Amino acid sequence: MTRRRVAIIGAGMAGASLAARIAPHDDVLLLEAEAQPGFHATGRSAAFWSETYGGPLIQPLTTASGPFLHAPPAEFGGRSFLKTRGELLIARDPAVLDALAAGFAGSGVPIDRRDPAATVPGLRDGWHALWSPGCADIDVAALHARYLAFARRHGAGLRCDSRLVATRRDGSGWALRLADGSTETADILVNAAGAWADEVAVLAGARAARIRPYRRTVVQVRVDPPAPADLPLVVDAAGSFYFKPEPGGRLWLSPHDETPDRPHDVAAEEIDVALAIDRLHDATDWRVTAVERRWAGLRSFAPDRLPVYGFDRDVPGYFWCAGQGGFGIQTAPAAAAMCAALLGHGDVPPGVDPALYSPYRLSE
DSSP: OOOOEEEEEOOSHHHHHHHHHHTTTSEEEEEOSSSSTTTTTGGGOOOEEOTTTTOTTTHHHHHHHHHHHHSOOGGGTSSOSEEEOOEEEEESSHHHHHHHHHHTTTSOOOOEEOOHHHHSTTBOTTOEEEEETTOEEEOHHHHHHHHHHHHHHTTOEEESSOOEEEEEEETTEEEEEETTSOEEEESEEEEOOGGGHHHHHHHTTOOOOOOEEEEEEEEEEEEESOOOTTOOEEEETTSSOEEEEETTTEEEEEOOOOEEOOSSOOOOOHHHHHHHHHHHHHHBSOEEEEEEEEEEEEEEEOTTSOOEEEEOSSSTTEEEEEOOTTOTTTTHHHHHHHHHHHTTSSOOOTTOOGGGGOGGGGGO
C-alpha cells in the first residue's frame, strides 16, 4: 500500500492511539489545538475499565481492548495499564439490575448476584447488587504517553498550539490552515477532536454528526470513616452516582451528571459538587469531611450514544474518530485497531462490528 500522509485532528487518547496504530505504515501528523495533548477529556477521566460501562453495544470494544491493556507488548512498556478492582452495580429497584444482567446475557462478561452490605461497609439498607469482578483502574497518563511515544518512534509528528481554522480540498488531498497562519497538507484528514468534532466536520465540508458535549463532574473527598482501600468501583445502575477509593481513605465521587454544554475548558460547578455529596450521603452512612479537588470533563455523544468511526459518506478522504462518550479510554486499543483496519492496516478485532459505529448510520 502506498504510504499516505494522514493528519489527525486531536492528540487526546483517540488521536494518539490511532496514530500509534498507523504510524508504522503511514506518514502521520497529529495536530493538537492545546499546548499539550490530552488536556480535556483524556486528562480528566475517572480512569476505570468496565465491561458493563456504556452498555452492550460498547462492550465488544471494551472486551477486545482488555488483552492489550492487561498485557501490552514490550514496545509499549510490557507492564499492565490495569489494576483489577472489581465493580459493584447497585440499585434500590431489583428490576434495574435484572434488565442490566439481561442486556449482557451471552456476552461472556461475568456478572453475579452479590450482597452489597458485605462488600461496601456503610452502605444503607435497601440496596441490591450485581458483581462484575474484572473491572480495573486504568493508568490513563501512562497509556496516553506510551501511545504518543510509540507513534513518535515510528515517525509521527506532533504539533501543539495548532488549531485547525480552515480546510481546502487540493486535488485528491487536503490543504489545512492553522490558527498561527501556517499550513499543512494531507491525503486523509481524521477527525479525533472530541467535543470539537462537529466544528472540525463543518470546516472539512462534512455534515455534522450532531455530536454533543455533556459535562461530567468528579470530586475527590475525604470521608469518615475512611474509605477502605480495597473498595470496588461502586456504580448506581440507575445512573445517579459512582465512586471508587483513592489512597489515604479518599474517594473519587461523581454525581453521574450529564449536562449539555459547549466545547470549551469546562469546570466543575458548585451545584454538581453538592449533588454528588448529597447522593453519597443518601447511599451510605459515611460523612464527607473535606472536598479536596473538583474537576469536570466533556463527554461527547452522537444522538444514538455510539461512537462514530469510519470514512464519511460524502466527503472523500475525511475519516471520523469521534463521539466516544465516557468510554473512549477503556475502548481505545480496540477502537484504534478497528479504525486502522478501515484505513487499510491490519484486521478488525474479533467480536467487533464496524457497521455499528459507521458514520453512514447517521445519514440514513
